[in-house]
Amino acid sequence: MEARNTKFFNKNDHKLVGGLFILVVLFLGWDLAANQWFSDSNGVAGTKDSIPQEKLWSAPSDSELPKGEEGELIKYGRELVAHTAEYFGPNGSVARYTNGLNCQNCHLNAGTQPWGNNYGSVASTYPKFRGRSGTIETIYKRVSDCFERSLNGKAPDSASREMQAMMKYIAWLGKNVPKKEKAPGSGIMKVAFLNRPIDPIKGKLVYDAKCAVCHQSDGQGVLNDKGNAYTYPPLWGKLSYNEGAGLFRMSNFAGYVKANMPLGATHNNPQLSDEEAWDVAAFVNTQERPKLDLSKDWPDISKKPFDHPFGPYADNFPEKQHKFGPYAEIKAYYEAMK
Numbered sequence: 001m002e003a004r005n006t007k008f009f010n011k012n013d014h015k016l017v018g019g020l021f022i023l024v025v026l027f028l029g030w031d032l033a034a035n036q037w038f039s040d041s042n043g044v045a046g047t048k049d050s051i052p053q054e055k056l057w058s059a060p061s062d063s064e065l066p067k068g069e070e071g072e073l074i075k076y077g078r079e080l081v082a083h084t085a086e087y088f089g090p091n092g093s094v095a096r097y098t099n100g101l102n103c104q105n106c107h108l109n110a111g112t113q114p115w116g117n118n119y120g121s122v123a124s125t126y127p128k129f130r131g132r133s134g135t136i137e138t139i140y141k142r143v144s145d146c147f148e149r150s151l152n153g154k155a156p157d158s159a160s161r162e163m164q165a166m167m168k169y170i171a172w173l174g175k176n177v178p179k180k181e182k183a184p185g186s187g188i189m190k191v192a193f194l195n196r197p198i199d200p201i202k203g204k205l206v207y208d209a210k211c212a213v214c215h216q217s218d219g220q221g222v223l224n225d226k227g228n229a230y231t232y233p234p235l236w237g238k239l240s241y242n243e244g245a246g247l248f249r250m251s252n253f254a255g256y257v258k259a260n261m262p263l264g265a266t267h268n269n270p271q272l273s274d275e276e277a278w279d280v281a282a283f284v285n286t287q288e289r290p291k292l293d294l295s296k297d298w299p300d301i302s303k304k305p306f307d308h309p310f311g312p313y314a315d316n317f318p319e320k321q322h323k324f325g326p327y328a329e330i331k332a333y334y335e336a337m338k
């Protein structure tokens, strides 16, 4: 509580704001309680999404592909998303721009998996304003962001056949979603908050037991036989995503692994409890990884997400709490400002 921004409270009616604050906290607590700590058939406790499988977004089928060059371009885009490293990685055949990850490593099944960080709602929601850049972003800008951050490299030119193909593919995937709408199951699942800071020490135990078999105990993954792509991608170190990437935010990492990892887990058949998902995020995201100049990010600091790990902030919660939580009170603080 002492972390509340006093400036804000001095300017306003104390009782009203205090009352609203409590209401928001109560509402949030109730909301979380409703979908927290279930126990499914696996005995895995935690967040579950309540949307039935058949209501979740799914990709158009290949029979909907346009004929001719247009269809070929879309298929080439899908190939580039699935096997990015073979084209742009350290031994890439088109250019050597990236760290060796595939888009698909984080956007599963070429960006079509429910709650696998899919591209279902990209065509319907872009161009859109994003607080990170403080600008209206096109699909090209958003794809370039992942080249520069998740792939820790540089993006191909927007006019190149490769970039055109990826953008066409992403637009085609989302063609059946009405403009401005977000398709259910697109993007990353939200995992209910813990009421304690997330813990890298507990996370290491999770990592050793459930992740190291594929990603290796040093986190460096396993290259394929040809040496041009990863069979198991690295999770940290100089070949991994950098500190400006989406997965470097704990909520994104926890949500991604909760619904998708260990490989084979799904949103309705998770293998990790909420605590395990958060703690393993804390462990992986405290290992060494490439840095990025973030000084131009979040020009309006009040738009930073609750778990953005770098200050300055428009609140008085310490940087450490933004990174490791507990997050609920930070979120409630911003909800109360709205």
Ligand code: HEC
Pocket (backbone or CB within 6 Å): 081, 084, 101, 102, 103, 104, 105, 106, 107, 117, 118, 119, 121, 122, 142, 143, 146, 147, 150, 151, 166, 170, 187, 188, 241, 245, 246, 247, 252
């Ligand atoms: C290391 C993981 C990782 C890799 C590799 C990666 N991305 Fe992403 N990408 C993310 C995350 C995480 C987000 C979402 C962050 C969020 O929701 O705030 C994202 C978001 C996006 C979005 C916006 C999605 C939306 O619904 O707003 C697009 C488009 C995208 N990525 C394209 C790509 C492309 C194309 C590639 C390959 C060139 C790629 N990404 C590689 C992690 C990755």
Ligand code: HEC
Pocket (backbone or CB within 6 Å): 101, 102, 104, 105, 106, 108, 109, 206, 207, 210, 211, 212, 213, 214, 215, 231, 232, 233, 234, 235, 241, 247, 256, 257, 261, 262, 263, 272, 280, 284
């Ligand atoms: C059975 C092997 C296996 C296990 C176990 C496994 N993963 Fe993965 N992981 C993969 C593969 C393969 C991919 C890439 C998926 C693709 O490209 O389709 C991946 C991708 C990822 C990614 C995104 C890509 C990157 O390099 O950043 C993250 C993050 C991740 N795994 C985290 C975890 C965590 C955390 C655990 C343990 C809870 C785990 N994985 C367990 C095989 C595994």
